[in-house]
Amino acid sequence: MKSRFILLSATLAITATAQAAQPAPTAKLDVARPEVQAFVQQMQREHGFNAQDVVWVLRDAVPQPRIIETMQRPAEASLAWWEYRARFLTDERIDGGVRIWNEHRADLERIAKETGVAPQYLVAITGVETFYGRITGSYRVLDSLATLAFDYPRRAEYFQRELTQFLLLTREENVDPRSLKGSYAGAMGIAQFMPSSYRAYAADGTGDGTRDLWNWNADVFASIANYFVKHGWKRDEPVLADA
Secondary structure, eight states: OHHHHHHHHHHHHHHHHHHHHOOOOOOOOOTTSHHHHHHHHHHHHHHOOOHHHHHHHHTTOOOOHHHHHHHTSOGGGTOOHHHHHHHHSOHHHHHHHHHHHHHTHHHHHHHHHHHOOOHHHHHHHHHHHHTTTTOOOSEEHHHHHHHHHHHOGGGHHHHHHHHHHHHHHHHHHTOOTTSOEEOTTOOBTTTTBOHHHHHHHOOOSSSSSOOOOSSSSHHHHHHHHHHHHHTTOOTTSOSOOOO
């Protein structure tokens, strides 16, 4: 029995070491696939992209099998509200919210006055989404969206639309699409906007002509407030009703 235990322990140790040593996926997207070629032609036809430029970007995408695994077992499908509550209503998060509120008080009060969205809700969203900008995602957005657009059939149509919006966004903002990082599903910045939401609701809260949701500035709060207002937020009305 003892020898079996030692053998089992050694086997598990070797397996764990081998798994840990496995390199991250490096195989790039096969741009010759029919669905990828169809996407390229659509970008050219509907949005005026040069087809070869789109190919050059997509051939640098690296599909991430781990993203597919994560999508198939999301936390939202298994955690109840009280489990979320215990995770989010901690002293560390509350203290972090107070700090962000104090640091950005002038911007928060101005945006609240303009939009009717009170500061506590603007701050809370950043706490829930990214722990006040601490956890914004480590995947390249290009890799995430390409993986889900072409290797996740159940929601491929949705993620192909988001990939389209992402390429449009990076063209508009003059940003290299290979450079941006976000969540495994392609959400970006401190407020975790998907590309379509970024293009539709991101707002210039600083007045400098840009919409920067990656760094702490008034754009973050103005964008969250704009998202709320566009989805029906009413000034001074209740935000919660018991059911």
